[in-house]
Amino acid sequence: xxxxxxxxxxxxxxxxxxxxxxxxxxxxxxxxxxxxxxxxxxxxxxxxxxxxxxxxxxxxxxxxxxxxxxxxxxxxxxxxxxxxxxxxxxxxxxxxxxxxxxxxxxxxxxxxxxxxxxxxxxxxxxxxxxxxxxxxxxxxxxxxxxxxxxxxxxxxxxxxxxxxxxxxxxxxxxxxxxxxxxxxxxxxxxxxxxxxxxxxxxxxxxxxxxxxxxxxxxxxxxxxxxxxxxxxxxxxxxxxxxxxxxxxxxxxxxxxxxxxxxxxxxxxxxxxxxxxxxxxxxxxxxxxxxxxxxxxxxxxxxxxxxxxxxxxxxxxxxxxxxxxxxxxxxxxx
Amino acid sequence: xxxxxxxxxxxxxxxxxxxxxxxxxxxxxxxxxxxxxxxxxxxxxxxxxxxxxxxxxxxxxxxxxxxxxxxxxxxxxxxxxxxxxxxxxxxxxxxxxxxxxxxxxxxxxxxxxxxxxxxxxxxxxxxxxxxxxxxxxxxxxxxxxxxxxxxxxxxxxxxxxxxxxxxxxxxxxxxxxxxxxxxxxxxxxxxxxxxxxxxxxxxxxxxxxxxxxxxxxxxxxxxxxxxxxxxxxxxxxxxxxxxxxxxxxxxxxxxxxxxxxxxxxxxxxxxxxxxxxxxxxxxxxxxxxxxxxxxxxxxxxxxxxxxxxxxxxxxxxxxxxxxxxxxxxxxxxxxxxxxxxxxxxxxxxxxxxxxxxxxxxxxxxxxxxxxxxxxxxxxxxxxxxxxxxxxxxxxxxxxxxxxxxxxxxxxxxxxxx
Numbered sequence: 001x002x003x004x005x006x007x008x009x010x011x012x013x014x015x016x017x018x019x020x021x022x023x024x025x026x027x028x029x030x031x032x033x034x035x036x037x038x039x040x041x042x043x044x045x046x047x048x049x050x051x052x053x054x055x056x057x058x059x060x061x062x063x064x065x066x067x068x069x070x071x072x073x074x075x076x077x078x079x080x081x082x083x084x085x086x087x088x089x090x091x092x093x094x095x096x097x098x099x100x101x102x103x104x105x106x107x108x109x110x111x112x113x114x115x116x117x118x119x120x121x122x123x124x125x126x127x128x129x130x131x132x133x134x135x136x137x138x139x140x141x142x143x144x145x146x147x148x149x150x151x152x153x154x155x156x157x158x159x160x161x162x163x164x165x166x167x168x169x170x171x172x173x174x175x176x177x178x179x180x181x182x183x184x185x186x187x188x189x190x191x192x193x194x195x196x197x198x199x200x201x202x203x204x205x206x207x208x209x210x211x212x213x214x215x216x217x218x219x220x221x222x223x224x225x226x227x228x229x230x231x232x233x234x235x236x237x238x239x240x241x242x243x244x245x246x247x248x249x250x251x252x253x254x255x256x257x258x259x260x261x262x263x264x265x266x267x268x269x270x271x272x273x274x275x276x277x278x279x280x281x282x283x284x285x286x287x288x289x290x291x292x293x294x295x296x297x298x299x300x301x302x303x304x305x306x307x308x309x310x311x312x313x314x315x316x317x318x319x320x321x322x323x324x325x326x327x328x329x330x331x332x333x
Numbered sequence: 334x335x336x337x338x339x340x341x342x343x344x345x346x347x348x349x350x351x352x353x354x355x356x357x358x359x360x361x362x363x364x365x366x367x368x369x370x371x372x373x374x375x376x377x378x379x380x381x382x383x384x385x386x387x388x389x390x391x392x393x394x395x396x397x398x399x400x401x402x403x404x405x406x407x408x409x410x411x412x413x414x415x416x417x418x419x420x421x422x423x424x425x426x427x428x429x430x431x432x433x434x435x436x437x438x439x440x441x442x443x444x445x446x447x448x449x450x451x452x453x454x455x456x457x458x459x460x461x462x463x464x465x466x467x468x469x470x471x472x473x474x475x476x477x478x479x480x481x482x483x484x485x486x487x488x489x490x491x492x493x494x495x496x497x498x499x500x501x502x503x504x505x506x507x508x509x510x511x512x513x514x515x516x517x518x519x520x521x522x523x524x525x526x527x528x529x530x531x532x533x534x535x536x537x538x539x540x541x542x543x544x545x546x547x548x549x550x551x552x553x554x555x556x557x558x559x560x561x562x563x564x565x566x567x568x569x570x571x572x573x574x575x576x577x578x579x580x581x582x583x584x585x586x587x588x589x590x591x592x593x594x595x596x597x598x599x600x601x602x603x604x605x606x607x608x609x610x611x612x613x614x615x616x617x618x619x620x621x622x623x624x625x626x627x628x629x630x631x632x633x634x635x636x637x638x639x640x641x642x643x644x645x646x647x648x649x650x651x652x653x654x655x656x657x658x659x660x661x662x663x664x665x666x667x668x669x670x671x672x673x674x675x676x677x678x679x680x681x682x683x684x685x686x687x688x689x690x691x692x693x694x695x696x697x698x699x700x701x702x703x704x705x706x707x708x709x710x711x712x713x714x715x716x717x718x719x720x721x722x723x724x725x726x727x728x729x730x731x732x733x734x735x736x737x738x739x740x741x742x743x744x745x746x747x748x749x750x
Contacts, residue, residue: 027426031419133509135741141510141539142443142463143414147450157451233451234444236414275419278409279427285373 011261019167023160029276034163036271037170038227043251043263044177045220050249051258052181053213054193056117059104059124060248063097063218065131065240067225070096072144072235073137086150090169090226097222098215100127105214109207112196124245132237143236146229156230166227173220177260180216189213193258254295256302265303364401364653364660367408367424367433369445374412375564376437379593379638383435383460385631386639390646393626398646399653401660406430412437414444421445425452431660432457434645437638439463439484439512449476455663457649459641462486464515465738467688467724476663478670479688480645482610484512485519485739487587488561489726490693490719491608492523495584500524500556502532502748506547506570507561507586509536509741516561516586518739523726530748531559536741541566544573551579561586567594575601582606590698593636595711602698602711610689610722611637611679612696612713614703621704623678634710637679644677651675685723686730693722 022033042064049055070093074080081089108119131138138144149156156162180186191199192206199206229235238244248263251270255262273291277284299305368387370380384407396403406428410417417436424430425448433449434457436442442461449456455476458466462484466477495503503524507513513536521531533552537544542565551558558581562570567589574583587609588594590602613624613634623643627635635643652669653660660666667687674683680692696713703712725733737743 028423031422031426035419135511141438141512142440145443145447147447232415232418233447234414234418236440236444238413238415238440274411275416275423278411279420279423282372282409 015171019164023163027159030159030163032271032275033268034159034166034231035275036268037163037166037264038224038231039248039251039271040264040267041170041173041227042221042224042248043255043267044173044260045217045224046248047252047257047260047263048177048181048189048213048217048220050252051256051260051262052186052193053189053210055112055210055214056249057108057120057217058117058242058245058249059108059120059122059127060217060221061240061242061244062104062124062127063100063221064225064228064244064248065127065235066100067093067097067222068229068235068239069131069138069144069225070222071226071229072146075146075148075229076144082148082150084152086152090223093222093226094219095222097225098219101215101218101221102211104218105211109210109214121242121245124240125242128237128240128242131240138237141237143234143238146233146235149230149233162231166231169223169227173223174260174264177220181260185209185212190258250292252302254292254302256304259302259304262302262304269303362401362659363404364398364649365404365406365428365430366649367406367421367428367430367435369408369410369417369420369424369433369435369441371412371437372407372409376412379437379636380409380412382593382636382638383437383642385627386635386642387646389627389630389639390643390650392630394650398650399656400658401653410436410441414438414440417441418444418448421448421456422452425454430454432649432663432666434459434642436461439515442466446470446474446477450474453663455666457645459645460638462515463511464724467686469734469738471686476667477687478667480648481641481689482691483688483724484515485522486688486722486724486726487608487610487693488516488519489523490722491584491586491606491695492520492529493527493719494606494608494695494717495520495557495559496524496527496529498557500529500582500584502530502552502555503557503559503584504533504535504551504555505531505559505561506535506537506551507559508539508541508563508566510539512563513539513561514741515739517559518744519726520559520586521744522736522739525744525747531746532748532750534741534746534749537566539563539566542569544570548574548577548579551581555581557582557584559584559586560589562589564588564594568597571602571605572599584608587637590696590713591637592634592713593638595698595713596634598698598711600700600711603700605698606695606716607698607713608693608695609637609713610691610693611640612694612715613640614696614712614714615678615680615694616715617680619676620678624704640678644679644682647677648673648675648682680718681721683721688724690721690723693719695719 046060049057071089075082104123111119154161188204188209196206251266252263255266273284273288370383371377372380391403408420421433424433432455436445437460439461442458442463445456446466458479459481462482464483464485467479505517507517535547537547560570560583583605585607587607590607592613655669671684682689682691694715695717697716698711699714700709700711702709
């Protein structure tokens with residue numbers, strides 16, 4: 001438990017440092033950090049499915065998109081969510097994401113593995129299709145411009161202030177999701193990931209547990225969408241497109257699934273390479289591709305797996321120096 | 334000793350100040366232009382055409398526009414509106430550009446226009462053609478200026494032309510997105526106001542490669558087919574239509590036959606007609622020089638993407654000159670540009686509501702030799718010129734803006750069964 005506390009404290013220190021450093025860097029860095037944090041929430045929501053429940057979803061952009069369109073349509077058509085009621089919209093955005101997930105979950109949760117992947121992909125593309133073709137509501141290909149950010153005492157047009165708002169949402173999401181995965185419910189999800197049959201024999205309704213996890217992931221996806229609408233100022237089918245889902249998936253895998261923080265690291269790295277490195281060099285795609293390939297090949301547990309790998313290597317080195325032993329079985333975290 | 338040290342320090346400080354001063358002086362003479370184009374992804378080739386057009390003008394003028402040294406910062410939009418927004422903000426916040434330009438799809442135009450508002454920075458759009466940015470939303474985006482075209486501008490003209498050809502019934506087949514709606518709508522409006530009838534509207538999704546399901550449904554009693562294709566669709570549609578035995582004349586939007594796709598087309602497109610504000614086959618000395626210079630440098634005939642960016646460079650050049658060799662700020666610069674009249678590669682241009690008033694060419698695909706090149710190639714021969722075409726066509730601003738923006742349902746398909 002003290003080890004757990006150490007982890008929490010170190011994450012808290014890093015976050016506090018970031019909250020101090022980022023607003024003092026250049027405006028472009030602030031802008032990118034805000035975007036990366038929104039995607040970090042999306043990646044964390046996906047991690048609940050991928051890392052903790054063992055369900056690889058390719059449809060997380062659907063909830064993201066629904067949250068974003070919901071916010072954009074309310075803001076531009078009805079001028080709702082531009083004052084204090086923004087908090088209400090944020091809550092409703094989560095509910096919209098959760099509702100959609102509750103609906104999609106009915107179809108998706110029946111499947112596992114690659115079939116789950118396919119179904120979530122198809123459902124996600126349905127939302128994209130709607131966003132693209134339902135022009136009267138979504139503006140079709142042109143999307144919706146959300147030109148005004150909410151104002152409630154804070155000047156959110158200032159990118160630095162807005163960064164703190166997103167940062168607050170991010171920290172709140174991180175804490176909530178952390179509490180969730182540490183709860184008995186979260187442990188049951190890990191049990192399903194490891195061996196679903198055994199959980200069923202133990203008397204757990206695994207379908208229901210997976211369904212609830214799916215809905216929670218949808219809710220946080222929706223929240224990320226709400227924030228994205230105001231971060232980006234534009235919601236278009238590009239927001240809901242398959243690549244957004246794939247990006248989220250890659251972020252989680254890159255950082256390390258089943259760690260929550262892994263998705264955050266992945267998001268920062270992907271945004272750093274794709275949006276920042278691309279302003280410096282034209283061959284940024286090779287770097288991004290190289291990082292992906294190397295991670296999958298040598299770090300299947302993601303970047304968060306590095307400390308464990310080092311410990312493991314050291315342990316096996318110690319052991320071989322004492323007695324000749326067989327290879328260590330991978331330590332389950 | 335101390336005094337020597339003091340003098341040394343003061344000299345050093347003096348030199349530093351002087352150096353900084355000189356530096357600031359040199360900076361002031363520099364015009365920083367941000368250029369957003371898709372350099373990776375499926376539109377990368379078009380992005381290159383865009384940058385090449387602009388770069389060609391800079392190269393021909395010693396990297397100077399209106400006497401100012403140009404620092405061109407090209408950013409990759411990756412073909413995504415979201416990334417375009419990030420990159421535009423980077424250009425303004427980090428590179429401190431005086432103005433930014435570029436974008437390809439109408440959606441990128443819609444994404445970038447609000448950035449120009451937020452940052453109070455001029456955004457010049459050489460390619461994105463979304464009608465409303467200079468029509469119904471003109472006052473909403475005061476820092477937006479267009480040097481290219483509105484989507485419906487050239488199709489108004491071809492609607493008139495088709496009517497004059499005596500076509501009575503036309504079937505339209507157009508890509509199913511905003512740009513398609515606006516081009517199709519412009520055609521239908523003018524064609525029907527002149528007495529023609531659009532008897533069927535078909536909307537294949539963007540990126541359609543197999544027109545098998547659509548071609549047989551084209552009504553047999555049509556006199557002609559109006560096609561609006563983009564990208565790979567442009568190559569597939571005429572090929573598959575002719576292969577199916579359909580010999581009806583095709584009249585089309587500009588992107589169905591522009592020079593970006595033309596070199597990859599087969600002889601089956603000979604005789605097809607389209608309309609745009611540029612054709613590489615315009616027979617003026619200025620265009621001939623441009624085509625030759627572009628082709629010898631980049632190995633291909635310039636498309637309208639290249640021409641539009643080349644002309645944008647020329648417009649900035651003249652406007653900076655008129656401003657006295659410095660950038661006068663966005664509002665002033667827009668005023669100057671709005672008052673310009675120039676003889677560009679594409680023909681005479683003036684401006685109305687921050688959008689060009691320009692020639693629209695009705696072009697027929699022909700296989701011939703041009704400009705002294707020794708091989709017979711496909712060229713968009715100009716067969717009729719509509720001079721000084723406004724974005725409001727001949728309707729007049731007031732009347733035109735009363736109607737809604739062209740969409741799938743406007744103009745309504747009155748003559749469809």
